[in-house]
Amino acid sequence: MISRDSTVGISEERGAWGAVFSMSLCVAMLIASEFMPVSLLTPMAQSLDATEGLTGQAISISGIFAVAASLLMTTMAGRINRKWVLVTMTGLMLLSLVLIATAPNFALLMVARALLGICIGGFWALGTAVIMRLVPREAVSRALAIMYTGQAVAAAFAAPIGSYLGGIIGWRGVFWILVPIVAVTLMWQLLALPSMPANDRQSFRSLIDVLKRPYFARGMAAVIFTFAGAFSMFTYLRPFLETVTGADVITLSQLFLILGCSGFVGTWAGGKFANDYIVRLLQLVPLVMGAVTLGLLGFGQVVAVAAVLLAVWGAMNTSMSISWMAWLSQNVDDSPEAAGSLIVAAIQASILLGAGLGGLLLDHIGIHATFIGSALLSGLAALLVGTGNNLLKNTR
Known part of the structure; x- marks a missing residue:
C-alpha cells in the first residue's frame, strides 16, 4: 500500500x-x-x-x-x-x-x-x-x-x-x-x-564577487573562446558550403537538417555524461569542434564527408551549452543566479564577437581565413580548459 x-x-x-x-x-x-x-x-x-x-x-x-x-x-x-x-x-x-x-x-x-x-x-x-x-x-x-x-x-x-x-x-x-x-x-x-x-x-557586488573567483574567471574566458570559435564558423557556414562544397539549395537544406538533427545526440550525451564527466566534456567540445572546422577546410569539397563532419559538429554544439551550464551548477551552486547572469552575458557577447570577427576575415581575406580563425579560437578555449583542475572550485 x-x-x-x-x-x-x-x-x-x-x-x-x-x-x-x-x-x-x-x-x-x-x-x-x-x-x-x-x-x-x-x-x-x-x-x-x-x-x-x-x-x-x-x-x-x-x-x-x-x-x-x-x-x-x-x-x-x-x-x-x-x-x-x-x-x-x-x-x-x-x-x-x-x-x-x-x-x-x-x-x-x-x-x-x-x-x-x-x-x-x-x-x-x-x-x-x-x-x-x-x-x-x-x-x-x-x-x-x-x-x-x-x-x-x-x-x-x-x-x-x-x-x-x-x-x-x-x-x-x-x-x-x-x-x-x-x-x-x-x-x-x-x-x-x-x-x-x-x-x-x-547586486552588482554579487556579480563581481563571483567573477573574482579564479576558477570561475578562467571558466568565463574559456566560455568566451569556445562560443566565439563556434559562431565565427557557424554564422558563415552557408557561404562555405556554397563556394567550397558546391552545394545547391536542396543540398544546403539537407546538410543543415543533418546538422540540426545531430543536436539531439549532443543533448542526450550532455544529459547523460555531464554530471560525472564534466571536465572531459569541457575538454572534448572545443577540440572536436576545432578539428571538424579544419576537416571541412581539408575535405569539405566532398558532400558526404561534409555531411559527416557537420553531424559531429552539431552534436558538439548542443552538448557545449549543457556542459557549461552543468559546470556552473556544480561549481557555483552557492550563487547560481549571479553566475548564470555572467555566463549568459559572456555567451551572447561571444556570439556577437565571433560573428563579427568571422565576417571581417571573410570580407578581407576569404572563407578559409574565417574557418582558420574559428579553429584557432577553439584551440585557445581548449588550452584554457587544460586539465580542468583550474575550473573546479574544490581545487582553488
Missing part, C-alpha cells in the same frame, strides 16, 4: 518535471523566435522597405539586449518570486511576436526584437538556477538536457519550416503561428512552475 507521503512525493516529482518540460517548450520558442528572421530575411526586407543588411540588424539587436538583460536581470528582479519573473519573460515574448507580425515599419520591428532580446537574456540568466531548484542535484544535468532539447528542436526545424511556410502564408503568417504556441507555453508555466521566492537580493 502506498502511503500518503509517498503519493505526495510522487506528485511533487511529476510536477517538477512538468515545470522542466514547460521550460523546454519556452526555450524552443525563444530560439525559433530569435533566428526565424534568418530564413525570412528577403521577404521581410521587401515588405518593410529596407535592405537585407539593415533587416539583418534585427537579429543582432536582440543579442545586444540579451547581453544587457542577462547582466541586469538578477539585480533588477530583486526579491521578486522567480516564477513570476519567468512568466513575465514569456509574456514579453508573446508581445514581441505580436509586434513583429504586425510591424508596419522597420522601427517597430527593431523595438519588438529588442523586447525579445530582453526575454532571451532574462530567461537564460535564471534558467539554470531555476532548474537547480526544481530537481535534486543528481538530476540537474538530465533536467538541463531536457530544457536544451527545446533548443535542439528549434535549431533543427525552425528555419526550414519557417522558410517553407513563409512562401505559402507570408513571413507575417509564420510569426502569427508562433503566437498561440507561446500563449500555450505561458499558460503551462502558470500551472506548472512552483512558487520560487528569491533566496537573496542580488
Whole structure:
C-alpha cells in the first residue's frame, strides 16, 4: 500500500518535471523566435522597405539586449518570486511576436526584437538556477538536457519550416503561428512552475564577487573562446558550403537538417555524461569542434564527408551549452543566479564577437581565413580548459 507521503512525493516529482518540460517548450520558442528572421530575411526586407543588411540588424539587436538583460536581470528582479519573473519573460515574448507580425515599419520591428532580446537574456540568466531548484542535484544535468532539447528542436526545424511556410502564408503568417504556441507555453508555466521566492537580493557586488573567483574567471574566458570559435564558423557556414562544397539549395537544406538533427545526440550525451564527466566534456567540445572546422577546410569539397563532419559538429554544439551550464551548477551552486547572469552575458557577447570577427576575415581575406580563425579560437578555449583542475572550485 502506498502511503500518503509517498503519493505526495510522487506528485511533487511529476510536477517538477512538468515545470522542466514547460521550460523546454519556452526555450524552443525563444530560439525559433530569435533566428526565424534568418530564413525570412528577403521577404521581410521587401515588405518593410529596407535592405537585407539593415533587416539583418534585427537579429543582432536582440543579442545586444540579451547581453544587457542577462547582466541586469538578477539585480533588477530583486526579491521578486522567480516564477513570476519567468512568466513575465514569456509574456514579453508573446508581445514581441505580436509586434513583429504586425510591424508596419522597420522601427517597430527593431523595438519588438529588442523586447525579445530582453526575454532571451532574462530567461537564460535564471534558467539554470531555476532548474537547480526544481530537481535534486543528481538530476540537474538530465533536467538541463531536457530544457536544451527545446533548443535542439528549434535549431533543427525552425528555419526550414519557417522558410517553407513563409512562401505559402507570408513571413507575417509564420510569426502569427508562433503566437498561440507561446500563449500555450505561458499558460503551462502558470500551472506548472512552483512558487520560487528569491533566496537573496542580488547586486552588482554579487556579480563581481563571483567573477573574482579564479576558477570561475578562467571558466568565463574559456566560455568566451569556445562560443566565439563556434559562431565565427557557424554564422558563415552557408557561404562555405556554397563556394567550397558546391552545394545547391536542396543540398544546403539537407546538410543543415543533418546538422540540426545531430543536436539531439549532443543533448542526450550532455544529459547523460555531464554530471560525472564534466571536465572531459569541457575538454572534448572545443577540440572536436576545432578539428571538424579544419576537416571541412581539408575535405569539405566532398558532400558526404561534409555531411559527416557537420553531424559531429552539431552534436558538439548542443552538448557545449549543457556542459557549461552543468559546470556552473556544480561549481557555483552557492550563487547560481549571479553566475548564470555572467555566463549568459559572456555567451551572447561571444556570439556577437565571433560573428563579427568571422565576417571581417571573410570580407578581407576569404572563407578559409574565417574557418582558420574559428579553429584557432577553439584551440585557445581548449588550452584554457587544460586539465580542468583550474575550473573546479574544490581545487582553488
